[in-house]
Amino acid sequence: QQKVQQSPESLTVSEGAMASLNCTFSDGTSDNFRWYRQHSGKGLEMLVSIFSDGEKEEGRFTAHLNRASLHVSLHIREPQPSDSAVYLCAVSSPSSNTDKVVFGTGTRLQVSP
Amino acid sequence: DAGVTQTPRHEVAEKGQTIILKCEPVSGHNDLFWYRQTKIQGLELLSYFRSKSLMEDGGAFKDRFKAEMLNSSFSTLKIQPTEPKDSAVYLCASSFRTVSSYEQYFGPGTRLTVL
Numbered sequence: 001q002q003k004v005q006q007s008p009e010s011l012t013v014s015e016g017a018m019a020s021l022n023c024t025f026s027d028g029t030s031d032n033f034r035w036y037r038q039h040s041g042k043g044l045e046m047l048v049s050i051f052s053d054g055e056k057e058e059g060r061f062t063a064h065l066n067r068a069s070l071h072v073s074l075h076i077r078e079p080q081p082s083d084s085a086v087y088l089c090a091v092s093s094p095s096s097n098t099d100k101v102v103f104g105t106g107t108r109l110q111v112s113p
Numbered sequence: 114d115a116g117v118t119q120t121p122r123h124e125v126a127e128k129g130q131t132i133i134l135k136c137e138p139v140s141g142h143n144d145l146f147w148y149r150q151t152k153i154q155g156l157e158l159l160s161y162f163r164s165k166s167l168m169e170d171g172g173a174f175k176d177r178f179k180a181e182m183l184n185s186s187f188s189t190l191k192i193q194p195t196e197p198k199d200s201a202v203y204l205c206a207s208s209f210r211t212v213s214s215y216e217q218y219f220g221p222g223t224r225l226t227v228l
Contacts, residue, residue: 032210032215034215034217036219042221042222043117043204043219043220043221043222044204044206044219045219046216046217046218046219049214049215049216049217051213051215088156092215100169101146101158103155103156104155105155106155
C-alpha cells in the first residue's frame with residue numbers, strides 16, 4: 001500500500017528566502033505527483049502537477065521529481081507571508097482505469113515578514 | 114467556471130441524525146472524490162467516482178457513509194446515522210486527467226459538527 005510522507009512537519013522561513021518541502025513515496029509505479037496549498041479554513045489549491053523526472057515550474061513554485069529516489073520536492077521562490085499555509089503532497093498510482101491518490105499529512109509553512 | 118461547489122458550508126447535527134452533503138463538480142471533469150479531513154488523520158478518501166461509476170467506496174467508511182452521483186453535475190454524501198467522531202471537514206474534488214496533464218479542483222468543504 002502506498003505510503004506518502006512529508007518533511008518537515010513545520011517550517012518557518014523569512015520573507016524572500018527559498019522554502020523547500022519534501023515528500024517521499026513508496027510505490028515506484030506512481031506516475032503523477034501534485035502539490036497543494038491549504039490556507040486555514042479553506043479548500044485545497046493545486047499548485048503544480050508533475051509526471052516526469054526533473055522539474056516543473058508554475059510561477060514561484062517548482063516541483064522536482066526523482067522517481068528513482070522515490071522523492072518529490074517543492075521549492076517556493078521568494079515566499080511571502082500570504083504563502084503561510086499547509087502544503088500537501090499527493091501521489092497517484094493509476095491502476096486499470098482508476099486513479100488512486102494518496103495524500104501526505106502536510107507541512108505547515110510560516111513565512112515571517 | 115465556478116469551480117467545485119459544496120453545500121452547506123457548515124452543518125451541525127445531533128448524534129443519530131441523517132445528514133446529506135452536496136457537491137457540484139467542475140463541468141467536464143470525469144472524476145469526483147469525497148474526502149474527510151481531520152487534524153489527526155489528514156485526508157481520507159471516502160468515495161471516488163469515474164464517469165458517475167463508483168470506483169472506490171472507502172472501505173472502512175462503507176457502513177454509515179454513502180455517496181451517490183446520479184448525474185455528471187451533482188453528487189451527494191449521506192452519513193446515516195451520524196456519530197460525534199464524524200465531526201470533520203468533508204471535501205469534494207473533481208479532476209480531469211490525460212497522459213500528460215492533470216487538472217483538479219477542490220471545493221471549500223463542509224465543516225460538520227456532530228454533538
